[in-house]
Each structure stands twice: as structure tokens, then as C-alpha cells.
Amino acid sequence: MKSREDQISIAVDAMGGDYAPVNVVAGACEAIVESAGRFHLVLVGPEDTIRAALRDYGRHSGASAPPPDSYSIAHAPEVIDMHDLPTAALKTKRKSSISVGLYLQKEGDVQAFVSAGNTGAVLSAATLILGRIHGIGRPTIGALVPTAKSPCLLVDAGANVDCRPQHLLEFAVMGSIYVSALRDLKRPRVGLLSIGEEDTKGNEATLAALKLLRKSNLNFVGNVEGGDILSGDIDVVVCDGFAGNILLKFGESIPHFLKTKFKAFAEVSITNKVVGLMVRNALRKVMKDMDYQEYGGVPLLGVNGVAIIGHGKSTPRAIKNMVYRAEEMVLKTVNRNIQESLTSVNE
């Protein structure tokens, strides 16, 4: 496999996610066809399994198969699954699709890596294999939260539990630059998640981080509260991974909670049943608006390379969009911008 000078090459973890390799192969093929060969994809995983999935895709989808020179296969006989403990798995499964895919990037054969697999394993492997951007203490993963307007990047979303003030500043810088690239925003509004708008409100870490952020060159709006996120008035909300994870999982549980509540409502009378049905349909349409597949996945920010991480339940459409996210990260030189911004922030 060679890197092509005029074309971006992206490695795709064919074994990542609950519906791998079927959804991954389908999404990769869709990306190639839709983009008319704008990039070259390297499918990483056990070769036989990938070839079988490609054959099945061609047979069942009815879609035109991608031209043979638009993709290649990198053999990786081992698979890290969702239940593997990240650091242990990286040691025992040295030829996993995650490790092989990231080494392809390390060696310059590809410029990016995409995986819907074990998030912790991708995070650990990418930090280990690609290394960190100079000046970054902790690589981070954000999450795009639907709001009344454009989605808001909540960063960190769970990768770093206990954070020092400097880490929160780094998350803010990386989040701001990423959102700027993703949404073509000049100066995304960055807020620090806290328990009150006043500069005196917060915990030890946020109070110290607030001072660092006030001195930065970011478009920093100050402390924001839990109730400000869904307004869509803040583009990047910075927090430690403990608060971020709790908030995200709470948010993800709301649609099911509403469904339960409306189901109980529908059971009261025939009229309620009819209304309940309409509500369910309206709710579904409204929720579709907030579909994670639209973005596909989020980048691991702060590593010396590009790694896009997706949902375990990624559909082909989500995988396709992850490939586009990877391309975007490369074309918009997100990492170089982070590096430059860090230098000016720390000066």
C-alpha cells in the first residue's frame, strides 16, 4: 500500500462497533462512491472477513461497488471488542485493527484513522502510537450535544476524569479550534461549565481554570451553567470528563424517559391514545433533528494525528460521515492550528 500524493488516505477500522464489519464496510463504500473517489480508504481487519463483507455488500445493497483502486485492505488478524480493557488489550492483541490502523498513520501510509470500536482502546492506542501534540497534557474527546440552535461541543466528554486547570484550558483551545473547522465559525463562543455565572462560583479546578481562560485569546464568555447548554448560545462548553460524562448520559436517557411518560399518558383514555400516537410521531421527527449520525463521530483531540471515534451502534451513514470528519480534520489542518494556538496561549 502506498500513500498517494494527490489524495488523502484514511484507514477505517473494519472491526469497530457493534455492527462491524457489515456497517463499516457499507459506510466506507458509500463514502467512496458519494465523494467520487476524493480519498483512498484502507479497510483494516482480518482480510477474509473484510472480503466476505465486501462481497455481501455488493450482493445485497444493489449499490454500485466502489472501484477496486479506491480502497485497499490492511490485514489485522486480531479484534479488540467493547468489553476488552483498553491497556490490557493493547498489550495482548498487538495486531488488532486499532493498532494496525494507527501504525499505518504513524508510518505515513494514511493521514487519518476512523473507528466505531472501543473508545478507551482507541484513545490509549492513539496516544501511545501517534503521541501527543507538543504542549498538550491530556488528549480529549468531546461530544456534540443537540441544542435549540447548532450543536454544542461538550469537552471533555469522559476521557479525563480528574482534571487540573491547565487541562481545562487545553480542552477549551482544542474544542474551539475544532468547532471553528467543523462549523466554519471564526471565533466560537467558549464557556466554562460551573454552578453560577459569577467569577466567584465554581469548584477549585474551575475557579483556577477561569483565570487561565480569562487571559487566553479565546472568545471566552465566562462561566456557564447546566441550564445554558441547550440554548445553543455557547459553541464549546468546557468541563472535566466526570461532569461531561454524567451530563451526556443523563441527556441520552431523556428520550426514553419521555417515551415512558407519554406511554402512561396514552393509557389514560382513547383520546389520549390518539394524541399519544401523534406526539410519538412528532417527537420522533423532532429527535431526528438531533441525530448523531449527521456528524458521525468526534475527533480525539490532542494526539499527533487524526483519529475519529464513533458510536458503537454506528450505522453506515454514521461511518460515512466519520470518514468526512477525518478528511475535514486533515484538510483544515486542525492539529497545526491547535499547536499554533497553544503556543500563543502559553506565551
Place this chain on the structure above:
Amino acid sequence: MKSREDQISIAVDAMGGDYAPVNVVAGACEAIVESAGRFHLVLVGPEDTIRAALRDYGRHSGASAPPPDSYSIAHAPEVIDMHDLPTAALKTKRKSSISVGLYLQKEGDVQAFVSAGNTGAVLSAATLILGRIHGIGRPTIGALVPTAKSPCLLVDAGANVDCRPQHLLEFAVMGSIYVSALRDLKRPRVGLLSIGEEDTKGNEATLAALKLLRKSNLNFVGNVEGGDILSGDIDVVVCDGFAGNILLKFGESIPHFLKTKFKAFAEVSITNKVVGLMVRNALRKVMKDMDYQEYGGVPLLGVNGVAIIGHGKSTPRAIKNMVYRAEEMVLKTVNRNIQESLTSVNE
């Protein structure tokens, strides 16, 4: 004013809340009439203001006024408002309704205090005037969160931002005993808010708190995640006030967010408009289920006495229910139970 041996006396902050004294006086009168004189209420505030509010209530409500011996007035000429900084206000306004009401309890004239006023001021004043229960490091305030089943007590809800593991254990003990009294549950299920169910997941404080909780005699179910709260399967969810506050404010912003989303949905077409209207009505009915007024307020747990804190926007019904909560705390000897449980936990 005397304490009556056969009757509970409860001081009510007539000046607490955005709609004081009108809503407070109305709620207090409703409580007296509805309970048929089960307790004696002491309305605390500027005497003239309270007398005027009582006259207005009698004139406008059409409800029968409470018998004159069912209540009394304790004059407090000063008012701490929502914008006052708690500790400063307690120093400069020594004759506030909050301080006077709590001193009545300290001196044994009443057994409980109820306020919909400045939460921080009530917390500070109660800790200062009533003192803490022996063995409690940090008094706490929980919040009742609506779930698919019974409401869940999230504790701490914002009073204590940075917490040591021992504080989280104390919150668990106090929360469990309070929920046990409130809902007549033998052994409420207590969970520790974290970022994964496994005992290895969490931040420094929760990992250490988990060990303390595993050794306690509580009905401790282990770590719970943000997505577990709304299921209603956990009765008490323990966290520091930073996570608690963020989660609560996020949760409170959801109804408005949904309204915005459904409004946009309704604007798409005439059909959507009709459906949108029905959805709004259904949503309102479903949300009513989760009405905070039902509980009125929550106790300040860990102080050597009873203080019930309510929402700034408390309605008369909410105030009435806060009085019932205060009575319940006294009758069910919640503080004595906390004291006893702490002794056994710490042994």
C-alpha cells in the same frame, strides 16, 4: 409566644420568595385550615406587612380565615432578598425574618422553620444558629428529581461544591433517612453518581467514597450513571454539589428546550400546527406530573433542627406542602435517626 406542649409550632418566613408575603401568607392559611389546626404557625416578618397580607388574603380569597389562636406573628423588621450575599447579609441584617425565625427554633419556641427565600442565607444561618448534628461535617440540601417512577433525591444539589469522600458518605446517610421518612420506605436504594457501574470507575473522591459506602449499612447499590437517574430505580443518588447543580439545572432547562423544538416543528405546516398544539397540551399534562409544588420544598439536612427550603417562585400550594414537610421531619424524628445511623456507620 409560647410553645404548646401538645402541638407542633412551625415558624414560616413570611418574606421568603419572589411572591412574598402574598403567597406565603396564603399557603400558611391554607395549611392551618386544611390540617384543622394540627399545628401552630408563627409568621415571621415585618408585623405591619404581615397583618396587611392577612387582611388582603381574607378579603380576596373568599376562603375562611384561620382562627386567631392558630397562628401568631413574630416581628422581624429586616428582609434578606434573593440578591443578598448570604454571609454578608446575615451580619448586616441581624433582625431578618430568616435569623429571627431560626432563633425562635434555637430557643425552643418552635420546632421547625420554613422559607422560600435566599437558599444560601438559610443554609448559612441555620448552620450558624442551630449548629450541626454531631458527626456531620457538612449540612446538605438535596433535590427531588422526577423520574419514570417515584422522585429520586439527588444529594447534594449545590450546597457543597468540593467534597471529601466522608462528606459523600454523610450525604448518603442523611438522604437515605430522609427519603425513608418522606416515602415510608424501609431501605431506600442508594447509588453513587459516577461514570460507570464498575467499582473501578469514578474520580478520586467517588472512588474513595465507594469504599466507605460499601462498608456502610445502607442499601447501597454501587455506582450509578447519569443515565440511570430518570429510570426511578434508585431512590437516593449521591454526588458533590458541583455535579448535582449542573445536572439539576440541565434537567430544568429541558422543558423549555422541548417547547422550542416543538414550536419549530409546528411552524412547518398547518397539520404540524394542529399536532403541535396537541403535543403542547399533552406535554403540559405530563410535566404536571413532575410538579415540584407537590413536595413544596426540601429539608436542609445535617443541622440541629428542622429547616425546609423552597423554590423562590413558590405558590401557596408549595408553601402549604413545605409546612407539611416540616411537620413530617419533626414527627418522624429524622434528625434523631440521622444521629443514630451516623453512630453505627462510623463505628
